[in-house]
Amino acid sequence: MPKQRITKEMVVNAAFEIARESGMEQVMVKNIADKIGCSVQPIYSYCKNMDGLRQDVVEQINCFIREYVATHINKDDLFRSTGNSYIRLAQEEPHLFRIFILHQREGISSLNDLYQSETNPHMAEFIAEKLNISIKQAKRLHLNMLIYTIGIGTIFSVTTPGISTDEIYTQQEVAYEAFLRQALCSKE
Structure with a gap:
């Protein structure tokens, strides 16, 4: 079975879902790896530091909220x-x-x-x-x-x-x- 290629988008999306379900404090490498179903290694290759990943998650949250408000007004x-x-x-x-x-x-x-x-x-x-x-x-x-x-x-x-x-x-x-x-x- 071929290995799944983990992309940065997959990492950010998994981190977003974790933040959505449990809060930003649960956005950790191990939790992201568990969510994607991979080892922590591919996560570390995209996350030189967690601050950068968290900022990507905040940007995704901001987009989500803009769309949410637009559809509910x-x-x-x-x-x-x-x-x-x-x-x-x-x-x-x-x-x-x-x-x-x-x-x-x-x-x-x-x-x-x-x-x-x-x-x-x-x-x-x-x-x-x-x-x-x-x-x-x-x-x-x-x-x-x-x-x-x-x-x-x-x-x-x-x-x-x-x-x-x-x-x-x-x-x-x-x-x-x-x-x-x-x-x-x-x-x-």
């Missing part, structure tokens, strides 16, 4: 449904959500930097138009909801047996209304 209620899709992600894929939220982000030294790196650059324009508010007010609302959704999503992803999604969505809506009122009352 309501085009008629883009802003709210985006936040709801992240909460749904936290429920359905808690390990991936935690990795996504907790991975190191370089070059972030302010909330504005975070906002610029984590959001669609056209979302503030969309929100401003939809709610008939200024771009500045829309950015403030969006940033507040981004921070809130990350926080409540993280809480949601680490609680057992788990807070109900209805409770989370209700709380998210309360926060949205409060942040919208704040944005509407703020001066340009």
Whole structure:
């Protein structure tokens, strides 16, 4: 029987699946080899260090999350449904959500930097138009909801047996209304 050729893609995919099932702390050479069904030798040939492999896994997770959110948003209620899709992600894929939220982000030294790196650059324009508010007010609302959704999503992803999604969505809506009122009352 010919030997199976192990590729870097197979290694990264196996590491992604391990992270998805058990968290990034379980992404280890032996676990990857077991998942693929090979010895550790081919894994070491692709992984000069685990940091590089983990970064490849984070990139795959980011792609997965972008696709996940895109398929779970309501085009008629883009802003709210985006936040709801992240909460749904936290429920359905808690390990991936935690990795996504907790991975190191370089070059972030302010909330504005975070906002610029984590959001669609056209979302503030969309929100401003939809709610008939200024771009500045829309950015403030969006940033507040981004921070809130990350926080409540993280809480949601680490609680057992788990807070109900209805409770989370209700709380998210309360926060949205409060942040919208704040944005509407703020001066340009």
